Amino acid sequence: MPALARAPAQVQAAEEPGKAEATRQSILEAAARIFRRDGYSAARLTDIAAEIGMKAGSLYYHFGSREALVEAVMEVGTRRTHQAVLDALAALPAGAGALARLETAIERHLIMVLAQEDIASATIKLIWQAPAPVREKVLAEQRAYGALWRGLLEGARAAGAIRPDLDLSVTRMAIMGALNWSADWYRPGRLTPEEIAHDVAAMVIGGLAPRP
Amino acid sequence: MPALARAPAQVQAAEEPGKAEATRQSILEAAARIFRRDGYSAARLTDIAAEIGMKAGSLYYHFGSREALVEAVMEVGTRRTHQAVLDALAALPAGAGALARLETAIERHLIMVLAQEDIASATIKLIWQAPAPVREKVLAEQRAYGALWRGLLEGARAAGAIRPDLDLSVTRMAIMGALNWSADWYRPGRLTPEEIAHDVAAMVIGGLAPRP
DNA sequence: TTGATTTTCTAATCTAATTTAGAATAGACT
């Protein structure tokens, strides 16, 4: 009786701490790993299931479809990244300046994408690869996160910490690009995520040219 | 006798100005348009063919497979972008400084991605979506373009125009991210590609913070 | 242990697209 048996999984997550919920979690992690590695089209349900010793068909007990799975991954990724940046900002001393806040957000976001957080990284990578309906939903969820960044930039400008000649939307997208593109090119190696994050933040805020 | 008839198309392009070559060209343009709009997995050969009033099967007279088509698109896109930036640099006055050269490259690259150049834009968008073998080939072709950028940055650093504390590889990737991510988010609207290009270049070189 | 329930597996089926084979069409040349 799949129709009924499947019901619990469709119910709002984070319900009972039963086995189903744990499996659901590990499927999400596995899916993120495979999606991150292979991209949307090349990632097969068979691979994702195999990653945790399951068969493709079994995934359907927990998720209604491949699309539902990728959507769930991206929803979690969006939420976690947003939350991580919020936490980092909250941890700042009360009197932290606008640029310090911006710097913190840049570094934290980048570390989410670069470090072992497959879900955050996969989410970034998938945004423009996922089918349109999924993308729309995720982008809608990301609006709040975008608003956070807009606030940071506007705050900095109000404090006179940003040159007045730059368009803030363009600036925001350029920053996001510098951060998110790394989900594609980055491979662990010479530099740590922290070092990279620091350099990118320094470049965004201070520019390439040395200050006189 | 498809095997023989197909031969001319497989021969090095830019041969005879016959009809085949012209059709091949328009297929490339159409493919770029559809790939840019729908992404790699959602773009169907049927759509691409329909774009120029053809049937999917007919594409096989000109390209050996879907993969060969996307690869051809990306190869042209890579070459055109590289060439456009080279031209822009060549047009600079002989004594142009390292930062001016960098600024020019940034603006020209960005305009290629934002403006009506579907092939350049599609190429950027497809790099991380295309199947691994295609991606490898294209990335290999892009090495020369990457070297151009490395040269620009090293030149700027040697001239003392870049802060010595930044890692140049990280810097280069961050710049590429700021530029290339725009292939995904940009929609024609409020600002022209030129205005956007100018702001991004200003931000990269001068930073967000005002100069004292 | 037994029975009920949840979870996973097996073994098709379905689907949607690429790909192919051969027929049709259109031009060019004689």
Added chain:
DNA sequence: AGTCTATTCTAAATTAGATTAGAAAATCAA
């Protein structure tokens, strides 16, 4: 006109993978 060649079309074959139904296995409660 008639032939040859290049190009496109039609219609079917192939494929790869998602999806589904029902059988098995595992888990849990009594």
